[in-house]
Amino acid sequence: MAxxxxxxxxxxxxxxxxxxxxxxxxxxxxxxxxxxxxxxxHEIMDDEVTRESRGVVILGATPKGYSDASAGMQNxxxxxVCHSPSxxxxxxxxxxxxxxxxxxxxxxxxxxxxxxQMKIDGTARLLYSVYEVGVxxxxxxxxxxxxxxxxxxxxxxxxxxxxxxxxxxxxAAGQRGCGERNRKGRV
Numbered sequence: 758m759a760x761x762x763x764x765x766x767x768x769x770x771x772x773x774x775x776x777x778x779x780x781x782x783x784x785x786x787x788x789x790x791x792x793x794x795x796x797x798x799h800e801i802m803d804d805e806v807t808r809e810s811r812g813v814v815i816l817g818a819t820p821k822g823y824s825d826a827s828a829g830m831q832n833x834x835x836x837x838v839c840h841s842p843s844x845x846x847x848x849x850x851x852x853x854x855x856x857x858x859x860x861x862x863x864x865x866x867x868x869x870x871x872x873x874q875m876k877i878d879g880t881a882r883l884l885y886s887v888y889e890v891g892v893x894x895x896x897x898x899x900x901x902x903x904x905x906x907x908x909x910x911x912x913x914x915x916x917x918x919x920x921x922x923x924x925x926x927x928x929a930a931g932q933r934g935c936g937e938r939n940r941k942g943r944v
Contacts, residue, residue: 834867
């Protein structure tokens with residue numbers, strides 16, 4: 758079995774994930790089914806050298822209990838989403854990745870891990886990695902993205918919602934708003 762060398766993801770697909778990530782409770786991990794397909798590319802060059810490459814194309818994700826998939830998409834693995842200060846795989850995710858998949862099983866080949874971080878100053882970061890199951894040593898695949906126009910729109914909407922919610926809660930409690938500093942510069 759040839760291992761994948763690259764993970765392709767559209768900016769449109771990627772823009773769906775930030776909203777899901779920022780709705781997570783801090784420290785909790787949510788698992789979804791990851792959909793797409795495996796793409797084998799055969800490249801023939803002028804000097805009679807033939808190269809083969811294998812890539813993962815990620816098209817979307819659904820909640821784990823959801824059973825219907827759109828036509829042309831197959832369940833390729835898992836998407837784990839969490840809100841955490843560090844972008845690290847959980848123990849369960851590491852165990853899934855180290856297990857060798859069955860040759861006929863195409864449903865557990867890839868794990869995409871997304872972590873969101875919200876800093877005190879209001880900046881947000883979205884980190885993601887794509888791994889292939891059964892590859893040692895454990896290293897993320899190289900990622901290629903297309904159509905990045907407006908990809909962070911979902912992220913900006915989620916951040917604004919969090920800010921508005923935080924300001925409303927703090928003003929109702931008679932406290933300073935999120936990110937407001939006192940005279941000594943502390944938040």
